[in-house]
Amino acid sequence: MRGLRNARAAILDSRAARPHIGAMDALTQIERSYAVAEQVGPLVRRVLARNPSPFTYTGTQTYIVGAGRDVAVIDPGPNEAEHLDALVEAIGDATLAAILCTHTHRDHSPAAGPLAARTDAPVIGCAPLTLEDDGPRADAAFDPDYRPHRVLEDGEIVSGDGWTLAAVATPGHTSNHLCFALPETGALFTGDHVMGWSTSVVSPPDGDMTAYMASLAKLYAREQDTVYFPAHGPAVEKPRQLVRGMIGHRRSREKQILRQIEAGRHGIADMVPHMYKGVDQRLWPAAGRSVLAHLIDLEKRGVVAHSEDRWLLSA
Known part of the structure; x- marks a missing residue:
């Protein structure tokens, strides 16, 4: 466990600056709880997909929101049988009211369609976006099969039994990026816009630094958010402090x-x-x-x- 703590500390020390490959390698060598629903906060469980990489850290974290008769899934992740089975098992007898995607990179949205087919749930959230990205990230290519039933605009909500999710438009990492706020607990699901282990890659032509900086400023102004749950890396328990550091780092x-x-x-x-x-x-x-x-x-x-x-x- 000391090795795990030291590796995580090394990443957190550099999280406002850059990915730390050595520390990531140390963490991924340790057994991770893949395909298991873990309680990470009030109304929030996490299922980690087995797709670790230099850009996804230990993998994509899919979140299940709600503890009553219906739930929502945020960022269903890659279309992998093990991960999909784990999500269906975690949903159990509850109704899946919505499948929400923060953006359409291939480590976030491809499981949306298959999960919808298995549960009859609507796919809701970011707008579809497919373009040829001339950047170096094979894992960050856009998902051409993403087909939402409903696209959320900034401030629009989806609600269920004891939970509400409000869309917060945060373009920059991608032009269609959304975060989702859970006002019942003060949580914000930040996708790839703000992560707990590194800054986000902003890759033109779709990635836009002007928009990214404006979105960081928008989150910094949101004093109601007390914890961030990113798609990769640990939860951020001092979110405004981290965002302030990220803005300073970019400057x-x-x-x-x-x-x-x-x-x-x-x-x-x-x-x-x-x-x-x-x-x-x-x-x-x-x-x-x-x-x-x-x-x-x-x-x-x-x-x-x-x-x-x-x-x-x-x-």
Whole structure:
């Protein structure tokens, strides 16, 4: 258990900065409670999917909300038989009132259709979105089969026996990203927008740093949220403190990028090795996507300009 605590501590120390591959490897070597419903808070159970990776941490966490005659499932995860069977078993005799998806990356929404077929539950939540992403994350490709019965707008609610889930639009990681608030307990299900172990990859063309920063500011203003349940990593028990740190981290990244340009490094491939020295090189392509997102945001604000693959400070 000491190894587990130390590994988790290492990740939490770096969570506002970057993924920590060494610590992740240490955790995934320890037996995890896959395909088991675990109580993680009032009205909330978690089922962990067996899809660990450098981008999903120990796997996708599917949440079951409710303790009465009906329940909701948030982020049903990958279409894997073991995971689907575990969700159906955890739902038990309750009615599945809604299957909600925060966004349509393949580690979040593919099980929505199969779970709906087995339970007759409606798929509700984010809008469908499919596009060719030229980023490096094979596990973050969009789910082309996602077909919601109802798309939630910001502030719309889904309710059941003793629970209410309200959509909180948080574009940035993807343009269709939603969080879901559970006002009965002060919980917010944050998908990939805010995670307990690392910052989110923001990968253009759909990932948008301007929108991501605005969504972080939106969550920081929500004083009613007392705990975050992300799709990957541990619960966040001091959410506004973490969000404040994430905003500061992104501003620091901006300054790093400007210093790189001042030092004569005008291409993203030249910047990344200097900016991410402590990050496993397997993550450098993804880091480059976030650098690109920052540069696009800086260009919108008139701070930088680019010509072909060269980024320059604006005159």
